[in-house]
């Protein structure tokens with residue numbers, strides 16, 4: 348591999364993917380494999396901050412449909428992202444990679460509070476910064492968190508590592524005729540209402556001129572491949 352195309356990125360990992368072959372919870376072999384991919388990307392010379400979703404444990408909207416208020420359901424979702432980050436942090440350290448978990452919600456016995464300065468310090472020291480607890484506010488998503496944090500820490504791009512290999516004209520899991528984009532602009536992504544990411548995330552990325560690269564995490568080594576400028580992905584930029 349040559350030079351990485353970005354020097355600092357935020358990787359958004361699908362919470363749902365953390366469940367592995369199960370439909371719920373944390374699958375250790377899956378986390379170990381993702382940790383290996385992140386370490387390879389770090390060793391490629393890229394500063395890595397990670398935002399993990401929580402969909403493998405709780406999604407606020409789903410819980411609220413069962414009678415819990417949306418803000419409480421969203422808080423449960425944010426706590427789920429903390430659990431995922433703790434599991435990923437352990438896996439990274441077990442593989443010899445320094446990593447520190449920061450939360451947007453104050454929980455001093457569990458992990459540090461997120462501040463831009465502390466996250467940047469971890470990156471400068473060669474560590475991977477795990478950004479847990481979403482934005483700390485209900486009604487947002489971890490996709491929006493990833494864009495927000497990327498803008499805050501001057502990252503070159505958001506790498507959305509998910510369970511599809513790019514942005515399609517329609518949900519490829521429902522519509523087998525959907526066509527995949529190699530690239531599109533933020534405005535086109537918003538106009539198309541493509542549900543691979545929420546509109547708030549696309550709008551903030553447009554506002555802050557941040558490229559979003561959407562690719563499948565199921566391919567081992569896909570994070571490094573994208574950082575090398577190769578790999579199957581859709582680039583949302585411009």
Ligand SMILES: Nc1ncnc2c1ncn2[C@@H]1O[C@H](COP(=O)(O)OP(=O)(O)O)[C@@H](O)[C@H]1O
Pocket residue numbers: 360361362363364400402508509510511513514515516517518519520541542543544
């Ligand atoms: N136009 C589209 N292009 C690609 N994926 C789409 C599209 N519309 C809906 N999806 C769905 O979006 C999902 C990825 O978004 P999301 O559920 O937020 O995943 P994550 O767990 O990575 O946050 C995919 O599983 C895919 O089926």
Ligand SMILES: O=c1ccn([C@@H]2O[C@H](COP(=O)(O)OP(=O)(O)O)[C@@H](O)[C@H]2O)c(=O)[nH]1
Pocket residue numbers: 360361362363399400401402403405406407408420421422423424425427428480481482483484485486487488489490492
């Ligand atoms: O800033 C945030 C980020 C996340 N969440 C909650 O946390 C859940 C898990 O995040 P997300 O759905 O983005 O995870 P993923 O789809 O990546 O698994 C969401 O459903 C929300 O309920 C929230 O309330 N505010």
